[in-house]
Amino acid sequence: MNIQENISLKAFNTFGIDATAKRFVSITSVYHLQELLKKEKNIFLISGGSNMLLTKNIEQLVVHLDCKGISIDKEDEDFVYLTVNSGENWHDFVLFCVEQNYGGVENLSLIPGNVGTCPIQNIGAYGVEVKNVITKVEAVEIASTKLHTFANKDCKFGYRNSIFKNEAKNKYAITSVSFKLTKQKHILNTSYGAIETELASKNITNPSLKEVSNAVIAIRKSKLPDPKKIGNSGSFFKNPVISKSHFLELQNQYPNIPSYIISEDEIKVPAGWLIETAGFKGKRFGNYGVHEKQALVLVNYGNATGKEIYALAQKIKETILNQFSIHLEIEVNII
Numbered sequence: 001m002n003i004q005e006n007i008s009l010k011a012f013n014t015f016g017i018d019a020t021a022k023r024f025v026s027i028t029s030v031y032h033l034q035e036l037l038k039k040e041k042n043i044f045l046i047s048g049g050s051n052m053l054l055t056k057n058i059e060q061l062v063v064h065l066d067c068k069g070i071s072i073d074k075e076d077e078d079f080v081y082l083t084v085n086s087g088e089n090w091h092d093f094v095l096f097c098v099e100q101n102y103g104g105v106e107n108l109s110l111i112p113g114n115v116g117t118c119p120i121q122n123i124g125a126y127g128v129e130v131k132n133v134i135t136k137v138e139a140v141e142i143a144s145t146k147l148h149t150f151a152n153k154d155c156k157f158g159y160r161n162s163i164f165k166n167e168a169k170n171k172y173a174i175t176s177v178s179f180k181l182t183k184q185k186h187i188l189n190t191s192y193g194a195i196e197t198e199l200a201s202k203n204i205t206n207p208s209l210k211e212v213s214n215a216v217i218a219i220r221k222s223k224l225p226d227p228k229k230i231g232n233s234g235s236f237f238k239n240p241v242i243s244k245s246h247f248l249e250l251q252n253q254y255p256n257i258p259s260y261i262i263s264e265d266e267i268k269v270p271a272g273w274l275i276e277t278a279g280f281k282g283k284r285f286g287n288y289g290v291h292e293k294q295a296l297v298l299v300n301y302g303n304a305t306g307k308e309i310y311a312l313a314q315k316i317k318e319t320i321l322n323q324f325s326i327h328l329e330i331e332v333n334i335i
Helices: 030-037 090-099 195-201 207-222 243-252 270-277 305-326
Strands: 006-007 018-026 041-046 060-064 070-075 080-083 136-141 147-151 170-182 242-245 260-263 266-268 287-290 297-300
Touching: 018 030, 030 060, 030 136, 030 170, 060 170, 090 207, 195 207, 242 243, 243 266, 270 305, 287 305, 297 305
Parallel strands: 018 060, 041 060
Antiparallel strands: 006 018, 070 080, 080 170, 136 147, 136 170, 242 266, 260 266, 287 297
């Protein structure tokens, strides 16, 4: 383990914020992580850096979790059970599954970040959440250095939420995630968003896993900026859930407001639509702004600070609250 000093974290966060780690170490095995935690407790964990906004330099020891590997635990005619180490790139893992004809994650194509962070916010897209295919999560407890196993129910998954964002936050380092995926009789989810339209444009009526994945990739590329080209963290805000009565009031004023029914009295409203309607879509403020094709995405055009982007997020929240009486919740971790 080579602990380095004064390392730029620009390459370790998808926003491309040039914050500095006072000390930095990359970890490639559970054993090395446990050995490190016997000596160091005041740490800052980082993996793919896809779900955070750095607003300051990091004084703690930054521990980059870079454990790699995919293994098959067991399989039968219908299902395969995989364990994937936390440092594996999420999209690369999805492509691996698609190539192997393993179903369940194809709708989650092109989501930035690593496998180890997927359970933290229960990543989801196009009608699918990762909680539906996770069987367990293994993590090292920082205080004791012991390896713990969280079964799916122990993770307390919710909409963009889990135990790792709440009572277990900053207490565990996720080292691997295990999945149960289909090998045949795949249950495809193509009714959400523009997937059906994208497939129809290619005259595909009975899509394969790869064709669904390709459709999702095409849609995301048409709407979302590539973090390698324009710094961003994907969706910055959660889609708010409001009461039916509140929605009906808004619908009177905005007849075209899109919505998704959650329950008898709960309606989900796209945050991107709210932000666009409030006039923020495509707005640029020097080196940062709101993406021109997707209002849900805040972007760093180059050399913006995390504080500048956070201030923009607060301005958007205030405007949405005043205009729609809706409290937007930030999905990204603010550091």
